[in-house]
Every structure is written in C-alpha cells, then in structure tokens.
Amino acid sequence: MxxxxxxxxxxxxxxxxxxxxxxxxxxxxxxxxxxxxxxxxxxxxxxxxxxxxxxxxYHNKSELCMDLIKDSKELLFEDIEVYQEENAARPPAERLRGLLALFIKFKEKNAQLLAGIENSFSSGAQSRTESPLYIELHELVVRLFEEMAAQNGDPQPDSVFRTDMLLTALSSNSYLFQKNMRGLSPESILEQLCQTFI
Amino acid sequence: MxxxxxxxxxxxxxxxxxxxxxxxxxxxxxxxxxxxxxxxxxxxxxxxxxxxxxxxxYHNKSELCMDLIKDSKELLFEDIEVYQEENAARPPAERLRGLLALFIKFKEKNAQLLAGIENSFSSGAQSRTESPLYIELHELVVRLFEEMAAQNGDPQPDSVFRTDMLLTALSSNSYLFQKNMRGLSPESILEQLCQTFI
DNA sequence: ATATTAAACGGAGAACTCTCCACTTGTCAA
DNA sequence: TTGACAAGTGGAGAGTTCTCCGTTTAATAT
Incomplete structure (x- = not known):
C-alpha cells in the first residue's frame, strides 16, 4: 500500500x-x-x-464511506463480470436483468454505507453521479442498452438517458422509498424496473 | 387570513x-x-x-421555500386543470406529455426554490415524496397512466411505480444533472422522458 | 377594566461540518 | 548523521441548524 x-x-x-x-x-x-x-x-x-x-x-463522510466500501465494490464488479461472461450468449435484456439483480443484492448488503454516501455529499460539491461506482455502472449499462437497440432496429432510444433514469431509480432515496413507503420487496423492485425500463 | x-x-x-x-x-x-x-x-x-x-x-428551510412557492404551485395546478379539460378528447399519452411540459416550465421558473426544498429537508425527516406538490402531481399522473393502460389491454404495468420513477426523474437532482452535466435542454428532457416512460 | 392564558418571542447554547494555520515529524539526499 | 522540507497534525473557531425554556404579550372571558 x-x-x-x-x-x-x-x-x-x-x-x-x-x-x-x-x-x-x-x-x-x-x-x-x-x-x-x-x-x-x-x-x-x-x-x-x-x-x-x-x-x-476525507473531505466529508461520503468519501470515508466510499473508502470503507471499496472492497465490496470491487467484489460486485467481479461478480458482474463473471456473470456477463458466463451468459454472453443470452440476450442483452436478460444480462441487464442479471446485472441489476447483482446490484440490488449489493445495495441490500451495503445499504447503510450507500445511504451515507449519498446523504453526506457536502454542499455545492459533487453528487452521486460523479462517484466511480456510478460511472462504472453507467458504462456497463449503456453498453447493454446499446446492444439491445442494435438487435431490434428501433429508432434508438437514447441509451445514456435511459441509463441515467435507471440508475436514478436505484439511488438510495428512490430505492428506500419503494421499500419503506411503497412496501416493495427487492425482488418486486427488480421486476418493476425491468418492466419499466427494458 | x-x-x-x-x-x-x-x-x-x-x-x-x-x-x-x-x-x-x-x-x-x-x-x-x-x-x-x-x-x-x-x-x-x-x-x-x-x-x-x-x-x-418553519421547521426548516424547505418549509419556508414551500410557503414561498405556494402561489406558483397553485397557478401550476390551475394551468394543468385547464389543459386537461381543454384536451379531454385527446389520448391520455398526449395529455400526460402536456402535463409534463407544464411541470417543466414550472421547474424552470422556480428552479432555485425547488432545489432549496429538496436539499434542505432536515435529516431524518420527510422527503421530497411527502410534499403536497409530489403527492398531488402523483395522483394526476397515476390517473393518466391508468387511462393509458385501460385503452390497450396490456398486462397493467404498475402505474404507481411508473409514476414514482417519472417524478423521480424530475427531481431537482436528476433534472439538473441532465441539464448541466448531460447538456440537455428542457425540451429534449421532455422528449426523452416521453420516450422512456410513455 | 382586569385577569387569565395560550401563543408567540428571543437568544443562549448544543451539536455539527469544515477551514485555517502554526507547529511537529518522517523521509531522503548529501 | 544531519538538515531541509514536504507531509502530516491538532485544535481553535467560524458558521450552520435546530432545541429549549424563561419571559412577554395579544386576545378573550369576566
């Protein structure tokens, strides 16, 4: 080190x-x-x-939380990579669902820290969307959306925008709202997300 | 008074x-x-x-901002009601688009106060989703989604969830990110939202 | 008028985040 | 070894949010 x-x-x-x-x-x-x-x-x-x-x-609690979560984050991306490779043959929509499932599991396991990260971004500073976690995930998801768009010749729905929406939906705020206020289980959230965005 | x-x-x-x-x-x-x-x-x-x-x-700056924005909010809902009545004949998808357009105009006009409302919710307390603005808007949008679902006999995509996602996408965080980081204009945001959610 | 009293008031102060800067200390080159 | 100095340290203090509670006061009942 x-x-x-x-x-x-x-x-x-x-x-x-x-x-x-x-x-x-x-x-x-x-x-x-x-x-x-x-x-x-x-x-x-x-x-x-x-x-x-x-x-x-650590400029704020967010950064501290990020450091604390680093290992779990790396595990997550390894899991995702393995999954993607093992299922490379399956349709991209299915692979996206798999990715989301892994991410949701990750969220469940690190709920507190992730909420801490999002709530403690110091005032004018950076936001959720500038954290490496967001950026890396964004990249992966965009690729999958573009694969999907390539298959059916649809008038390309902007993959970047769609990805932003999907990941916003998985921010702690939105995710916890669905769990606590709407009473959805992680599984049904996944289900609804797929129905809405895929 | x-x-x-x-x-x-x-x-x-x-x-x-x-x-x-x-x-x-x-x-x-x-x-x-x-x-x-x-x-x-x-x-x-x-x-x-x-x-x-x-x-x-005022328990916090949020509440103060809410009081300050009350009149504009009422105007917004009047505008929406008028629009909905004038276009009652048109398909619900189109009416939803109209509603979103009005809401975005409202956001543009009250950007600062709305951001203030969302950023200053005091710690453990309530969130964006419990403000009357959210709740009332939610109700209207759910109704429109349900109308849409009724027309085509689709396997009802949960309107409540879909509405939550749509409104989350219009939270200051998400909206400003699209404007400032992704460089989208209000018009293209509307366009993308419709493409994604309707 | 006067008394009563719920409401409103104000400011001290607790708890917090974050900055500033004078001071200390490992490290490396000579 | 030693000395220069970048890196690291610590804590005072500025600026916030928000609470607590003794004091004041306007509105009502008598």
Missing part, C-alpha cells in the same frame, strides 16, 4: 497508521450506532486525531 | 406581521444571494426576530 500517491514520495508511516485507525474506528462506530448517527467529530475523537487530520484525508 | 388555525383562537396580529416580514425578507435575500447561500440565521437576523421564532413557524 506504499507509494499511494501516484507521484512523488510514498505515504508516511504515521499517516498510514492513522488512515488504518480511522477506517477501523469508523467501521466499528458505524456498526454500533449506524452511519447516520456517527459524526466526523466522533470518529476523530475516537481515533485520537484532530478533526483537521480526519478532514485532510 | 385570520383564523388560520383550523381550531381555537385566531392568529395573533404580531405573529401575522412577523410571518409576512419573514416571507418578505426571505424572498429578497433569496433573490439577492441565491437560496443555497442564505442561512436561516441570516433570515431571522434580517427580519429582526430570534431564530427560535423563525423555526417555530
């Missing part, structure tokens, strides 16, 4: 220790009290560092 | 004056600095009231 900075010197040892401590503390605290109810201050205090140090590494 | 409270005494005169002052100050300040950059404190100070008094009337 050394040479973290792509240019210049490698990360200082004490800095690396602090980073690890932050991650550990955050993980534990999130587990214990829920992401929403843990403040950056609390994390800093518990990790025995100044809040400035914490903010130096 | 007296007897505002449905039960009990009428609103106190000084309270009414304060309310008006708050609204005036907020309107001016929002105009001057942008909704995002005006704090509740600032409004209270400028209106010469304690912040407690401000919060007593």
């Amino acid at each position: 050394k040479q973290a900075k792509s240019n210049g010197r490698s990360e200082r040892r004490d800095a690396a220790e602090n980073r690890q401590r932050i991650l550990d503390v955050a993980f534990t605290l999130f587990e214990l009290q829920g992401v929403e109810d843990v403040s950056m201050n609390q994390i800093a205090a518990e990790a025995q560092i100044g809040s400035g140090t914490l903010y130096r590494r | 007296k007897q505002a409270k449905s039960n009990g005494r009428s609103e106190r005169r000084d309270a009414a004056e304060n309310r008006q002052r708050i609204l005036d100050v907020a309107f001016t300040l929002f105009e001057l600095q942008g909704v995002e950059d005006v704090s509740m404190n600032q409004i209270a100070a400028e209106a010469q009231i304690g912040s407690g008094t401000l919060y007593r009337r």
Whole structure:
C-alpha cells in the first residue's frame, strides 16, 4: 500500500497508521450506532486525531464511506463480470436483468454505507453521479442498452438517458422509498424496473 | 387570513406581521444571494426576530421555500386543470406529455426554490415524496397512466411505480444533472422522458 | 377594566461540518 | 548523521441548524 500517491514520495508511516485507525474506528462506530448517527467529530475523537487530520484525508463522510466500501465494490464488479461472461450468449435484456439483480443484492448488503454516501455529499460539491461506482455502472449499462437497440432496429432510444433514469431509480432515496413507503420487496423492485425500463 | 388555525383562537396580529416580514425578507435575500447561500440565521437576523421564532413557524428551510412557492404551485395546478379539460378528447399519452411540459416550465421558473426544498429537508425527516406538490402531481399522473393502460389491454404495468420513477426523474437532482452535466435542454428532457416512460 | 392564558418571542447554547494555520515529524539526499 | 522540507497534525473557531425554556404579550372571558 506504499507509494499511494501516484507521484512523488510514498505515504508516511504515521499517516498510514492513522488512515488504518480511522477506517477501523469508523467501521466499528458505524456498526454500533449506524452511519447516520456517527459524526466526523466522533470518529476523530475516537481515533485520537484532530478533526483537521480526519478532514485532510476525507473531505466529508461520503468519501470515508466510499473508502470503507471499496472492497465490496470491487467484489460486485467481479461478480458482474463473471456473470456477463458466463451468459454472453443470452440476450442483452436478460444480462441487464442479471446485472441489476447483482446490484440490488449489493445495495441490500451495503445499504447503510450507500445511504451515507449519498446523504453526506457536502454542499455545492459533487453528487452521486460523479462517484466511480456510478460511472462504472453507467458504462456497463449503456453498453447493454446499446446492444439491445442494435438487435431490434428501433429508432434508438437514447441509451445514456435511459441509463441515467435507471440508475436514478436505484439511488438510495428512490430505492428506500419503494421499500419503506411503497412496501416493495427487492425482488418486486427488480421486476418493476425491468418492466419499466427494458 | 385570520383564523388560520383550523381550531381555537385566531392568529395573533404580531405573529401575522412577523410571518409576512419573514416571507418578505426571505424572498429578497433569496433573490439577492441565491437560496443555497442564505442561512436561516441570516433570515431571522434580517427580519429582526430570534431564530427560535423563525423555526417555530418553519421547521426548516424547505418549509419556508414551500410557503414561498405556494402561489406558483397553485397557478401550476390551475394551468394543468385547464389543459386537461381543454384536451379531454385527446389520448391520455398526449395529455400526460402536456402535463409534463407544464411541470417543466414550472421547474424552470422556480428552479432555485425547488432545489432549496429538496436539499434542505432536515435529516431524518420527510422527503421530497411527502410534499403536497409530489403527492398531488402523483395522483394526476397515476390517473393518466391508468387511462393509458385501460385503452390497450396490456398486462397493467404498475402505474404507481411508473409514476414514482417519472417524478423521480424530475427531481431537482436528476433534472439538473441532465441539464448541466448531460447538456440537455428542457425540451429534449421532455422528449426523452416521453420516450422512456410513455 | 382586569385577569387569565395560550401563543408567540428571543437568544443562549448544543451539536455539527469544515477551514485555517502554526507547529511537529518522517523521509531522503548529501 | 544531519538538515531541509514536504507531509502530516491538532485544535481553535467560524458558521450552520435546530432545541429549549424563561419571559412577554395579544386576545378573550369576566
């Protein structure tokens, strides 16, 4: 994990220790009290560092959550890739459904952190749509939509737009609303999404 | 405007004056600095009231924005009603498109306040989907979708879900993303929405 | 008029996010 | 080894949102 900075010197040892401590503390605290109810201050205090140090590494809680979820995210994309390869023969619509199913499973497993990511984007800054998770997923989905459009000679419904809508529908806000207010199960959400967008 | 409270005494005169002052100050300040950059404190100070008094009337900036937008909202619904009546003969898909066009015009005219409403929902509290604007719009759109479903005997795509998706696509987040990042004009957004959801 | 009282008031202060910057400390080159 | 210095640190403090609660006051009943 050394040479973290792509240019210049490698990360200082004490800095690396602090980073690890932050991650550990955050993980534990999130587990214990829920992401929403843990403040950056609390994390800093518990990790025995100044809040400035914490903010130096993570500009906001979002970024911290992203770092915490990185491994799961990589697993997700591996799963997706395997699935896509194993089902390369099947029609793209079906492969898209498979991808969505995997993503929904991922959402269920990381609901808290994902909600934390979306709710804690600091004011004027970036949004959900600029996170690597969004961008990478977007790419994959667009490709599938374009494959679908190529098969039937339809007057190309803009794949990028359609993908944005589909992923917006899977944002924590929208997804949790469907679960909690409309009472839909993950399975029926998947079903409805396919019916609406595919 | 007296007897505002449905039960009990009428609103106190000084309270009414304060309310008006708050609204005036907020309107001016929002105009001057942008909704995002005006704090509740600032409004209270400028209106010469304690912040407690401000919060007593509006639990958060969202509610204040909602009060400020009330008149425009009513105009919107009048416009929609007129349009629906004048075009009652046309197919529901077309009427839905008309409704969306009116709503988008409304969004353009009230972009700042609407964004303020969606961004300032205080933490655990209610969301976009519980505002009267959402609920009323939802009702109208569901009706249109159901009319559409009734005409062709399709295996009823759930109108409620479809409406939620459509309105989510028109939330400030999603809408502004399409405008600013994807570079779509209001017209092309309307076009794409129809292609995707109708 | 006067008393009563629910409503309205205001501002201190708790809890938070995030910035700033003077200070400290690993690291690397000499 | 040592010294320069970029990197890292910490905590005060500015600016927010929102709550709490003792005080004031307008509207009503008497």
